[in-house]
Amino acid sequence: MPEFSTSFNISFIRKGNFTYKVFRGNFDSYNGYAIVDKPGSEHIVEHMHHIPDECTIFDFSGYFYETIKHVQPGQSESFFENTDIQSVLVKTNPDVEYLHFLVLQQIRGKYPVKIAIDILVMELLEWFLDRITDQTDHKALNTNLKKHHLQTIEQAKNYISHNYIEDISLTDIAGYCHVSPFHFSRIFKKVTDYSPYQFLLDTRLKNAEFLIRNSNLQLKEISYQSGFNCKEHFNEAFRKKFGCPPSVYRKNF
Numbered sequence: 001m002p003e004f005s006t007s008f009n010i011s012f013i014r015k016g017n018f019t020y021k022v023f024r025g026n027f028d029s030y031n032g033y034a035i036v037d038k039p040g041s042e043h044i045v046e047h048m049h050h051i052p053d054e055c056t057i058f059d060f061s062g063y064f065y066e067t068i069k070h071v072q073p074g075q076s077e078s079f080f081e082n083t084d085i086q087s088v089l090v091k092t093n094p095d096v097e098y099l100h101f102l103v104l105q106q107i108r109g110k111y112p113v114k115i116a117i118d119i120l121v122m123e124l125l126e127w128f129l130d131r132i133t134d135q136t137d138h139k140a141l142n143t144n145l146k147k148h149h150l151q152t153i154e155q156a157k158n159y160i161s162h163n164y165i166e167d168i169s170l171t172d173i174a175g176y177c178h179v180s181p182f183h184f185s186r187i188f189k190k191v192t193d194y195s196p197y198q199f200l201l202d203t204r205l206k207n208a209e210f211l212i213r214n215s216n217l218q219l220k221e222i223s224y225q226s227g228f229n230c231k232e233h234f235n236e237a238f239r240k241k242f243g244c245p246p247s248v249y250r251k252n253f
Contacts, residue, residue, distance in 0.1 A: 002044055005037035005087075008065035009057055010128055012092075012100050015154055016053030017146050019046040020089070027089040028138070030146060031154050032192055034090050036079075036132060039065060041086035049147055056100060058121060068129070079132045089138060090131055094194065094202035099124045101161040102210075119214065141191065149187045152177045156188060156196070164203045165227045170196055204228065205241050212250050219246050 012034045020027040020035055021044040029035060037043070039062065047053060060068075069080045079085055092100075099120055106117045155177045160168075173196055174184035188196050208226040211217055220231065223246075228234035238246045 002042050005039060005041045005043070007037075007039050007059050007062065008068075009037050009059045010125070011035040011037070012056040012058070014054040014056060015151075016051050017048040017150055018053050019048065020044075020087070021046065022087040024084065025087070025089075027087070028140065029089065030150050031157070032092055033138075034092055034096075034128070035087060036090055036128060037087045038080075038085075043087060051151065056104065058124070060125075068125075088132060090128060091138065094199050095206045096124060096127045097157065098161065098203050098206045099127070099210075145187065145190065149191070152179055152184065153188060153191045156184070157199070160196075160200050160203055164200060164207065165225060167227075167229065168200070200227075201237060202241070205238060208234070208238060208246065209242060209249070212246060213253055219250070222246070 013029055013031055015031060017028075017030040020029045022041065027033075027035060079088065103117060103120045103124065106112050106120065156173050159173055159176045163172075170181045170185060174181040177184060179187075185196060188194070188199070192199060194202070204227040208222050208228075211222045211225065212219070215222070217225070223231055223234040226234070228237075235245050238249070242249055244252070
C-alpha cells in the first residue's frame with residue numbers, strides 16, 4: 001500500500017534490500033544509498049529478501065524545511081523547486097557513512113550529547129544538499145550478488161567503522177565476513193566502487209578532518225587517533241584528499 005512522507009527526511013539504509021517505488025522512478029535500495037524525501041511524497045516499499053531492512057531516518061521539521069529551501073544555494077535548488085521530483089536516491093561514500101556512524105555512536109552512548117549530535121546531523125545534511133540532484137544514474141547490481149553478499153558489505157563496513165584506528169589488514173576484514181580475501185576484495189569494489197583499502201583510508205581521513213575542525217587536539221594525536229602510524233603518510237594522504245596539509249587546513253578553517 002502507498003505510504004506518505006509527512007516531512008523532509010533522509011533515510012540512511014543500513015541493512016537489507018528493497019524497492020522504493022516513487023513518482024517516475026523505482027529505487028533499488030540497499031546499504032551504500034540513502035533516500036531523500038520531500039514532504040507529501042508518496043512511495044511503495046517492496047522488500048526483496050528475507051533479511052529485515054534497517055534504516056536511520058533523519059526527520060526534519062516543517063519550519064526547518066522551509067528555511068533550507070530558501071537559503072540553500074547551488075544544485076539542490078532544482079530539487080526543492082521541481083514539483084515532479086518528490087524523492088531521490090543518493091549514493092553515499094565513506095565520508096558521509098562515517099558521519100552516520102558517529103551519529104549512531106552518540107545516540108547509543110551512555111551519555112549522548114545533544115549539541116554533538118546536532119553538529120554531526122548538520123554536516124551530514126550539508127553533504128546531501130551538495131549532491132541531491134546529481135543522482136540520476138545508478139548502476140544495477142546482479143541479483144545474486146545482492147542476495148548473497150550485501151550482508152558481507154554491511155559487515156565489512158561495520159568492522160572498518162569500529163576498527164579503523166587499528167592496523168587492520170584485508171585478511172582481517174575478509175575473515176570477519178567469512179569470505180576469502182580475493183573474493184572479498186572483488187565484491188567490495190563491485191558494490192561500493194571503492195577498494196577496501198581506499199574505503200578504510202577515506203574513513204581515517206574523514207575522522208582526522210572532523211577532529212581538526214572540532215577539537216583542540218594536536219595534529220600528532222589526531223593522526224594517531226585516525227589510524228596513521230606515520231606522520232608523513234598522514235600529511236600526504238590528507239593533502240591528496242583535501243588539497244592542503246593538515247596544518248594549513250586547520251589555519252584556514
